[in-house]
């Protein structure tokens with residue numbers, strides 16, 4: 750059941766990250782995410798701009814969060830306010846990067862000494878400690894619990910929700926000609942009206958997901974920027990067209 754949430758006023762800047770700026774609002778439990786065109790890779794060792802990325806990513810992320818909400822996933826998404834702004838529930842982020850993989854690619858290919866492209870017999874869930882100063886090292890459940898990054902109950906919710914998100918996104922993207930290779934999620938603890946809930950946060954865009962064309966395996970995501978493959982803007986727009994029907 751969805752209840753209408755009143756639009757608050759935009760207030761001071763809280764935080765500026767690599768791809769987004771977060772603003773406080775007149776409602777203490779809501780914030781505004783502003784999507785920038787800046788692109789970084791390899792923990793900001795490579796920097797650039799992808800023209801209109803912020804607008805495209807806001808549209809893609811809004812469409813995917815809406816889909817997930819409609820299918821029972823609790824997320825921070827409230828509504829898309831403008832080209833680059835999204836109204837979100839304010840979270841205290843759990844410092845885990847949750848990666849779900851369906852296909853061998855990226856750091857998994859490197860770690861296992863395998864070529865990219867093989868579909869896994871079942872999805873792999875990985876955790877990384879969200880610490881830029883340490884280059885986000887891989888960790889497991891025990892690290893997360895021993896170092897109190899989250900509670901056992903939160904970890905169970907995160908695992909369950911990440912698997913559900915994978916199923917929902919895969920099912921949605923397949924008929925749109927997109928192979929969901931892998932993606933990164935972040936979760937947080939709600940505040941105010943959402944106190945006590947673990948919610949899916951951050952964004953779901955080609956910046957943090959590997960999207961391959963289903964027919965040709967052509968990369969339609971940030972790997973085009975990371976690996977200097979060209980046609981970056983065209984690929985982001987193509988994903989937007991397939992997801993949002995733009």
Ligand code: 5GP
Pocket residue numbers: 846848854855856857885931932933956957958959971
């Ligand atoms: P890999 O570990 O293969 O480099 O990345 C796995 C997946 O998680 C890819 O879809 C990648 O885009 C995403 N990912 C991993 N770390 C980050 C990160 O720090 N930022 C973003 N935007 N995505 C990430």
